[in-house]
Amino acid sequence: MKLVLLADNDSAIPQIAKWYNDEWGSIGEGRSTQELQLKLKAYLNHDKLPLIILAQDGDELLGEAQLRFHEMDIYPEREHWLGGVYVASQHRGKGIANNLVNAIIDKAKEIGVNSINLQTQDFTGGLYTRLGWQPVEQVTYHGIKVQVMERSL
Template sequence: MQLLLLSERPESIAQIARWYSDEWGYIGEGRSTVELEQKLTDYLNSDKLPLITIAQQKEKLIGAAQLRFHEMDIYPDREHWLGGVYVETSSRGQGVAERLITAIIDKAKTLGINSINLQTEDMSGGLYKKLGWQAVEQVTYHGIKVLVMEKSI
């Protein structure tokens, strides 16, 4: 498996937009594939936020994760967020998500970021808890119950 930045493979935008629309399109406006493709062009960065790390297996895109600003407007003081962690179905259970999350944390460190937040619909914290993320609180955001978590890095 190879980890790269989206800026190194911008042709991956269309696939990531399809994944995100299929997985989270129910959340609300701005989540159609076309709208997401437009938004994801903002992630073509390598040394500033927002950015996306992608996972490839023999040139096949198998996953993605974002490092971005202010994901949840109810937390204006929580600046940096991990989001959009997605692994395509046939590659799940193989450590891809963990590698993507670790790569995002490593990138955040190089950018001088010392704390990252996330939201998950898994109230147990799942993989994030295993990787050392701490629960902050459970909230309902845009009609969806989520667990907000934080990791100091």
């Protein structure tokens, strides 16, 4: 497995858009796959936000994760967010999400980010708790109850 930036493999955009639509299409804005593809073009960055890190095995896309600005508008003071962590179903349970999250943390440090936030529907924090994220609070956001977490870098 290798980790690369979306900026170095923009051909992954259609697959990521499909994953997002299939997994989270019923949440929030309900954008089409085509609209998501257009939005993902903003993530074609190497050293500034927003950006996406991909996990690949040869030409096969295994998963991805985002580092972005202001995911939840109810927290204007929380600038940097981990989001869209997704691993293809046939590759789950292999540590890929762990590697993606750690790669996002490393990239965030590299570009001078001091803390990262996230939201998850897993109120135990799951993987994120194991990786050192701390719970902030549980809130209902766009009709969905989530755990907000933070990790200082």
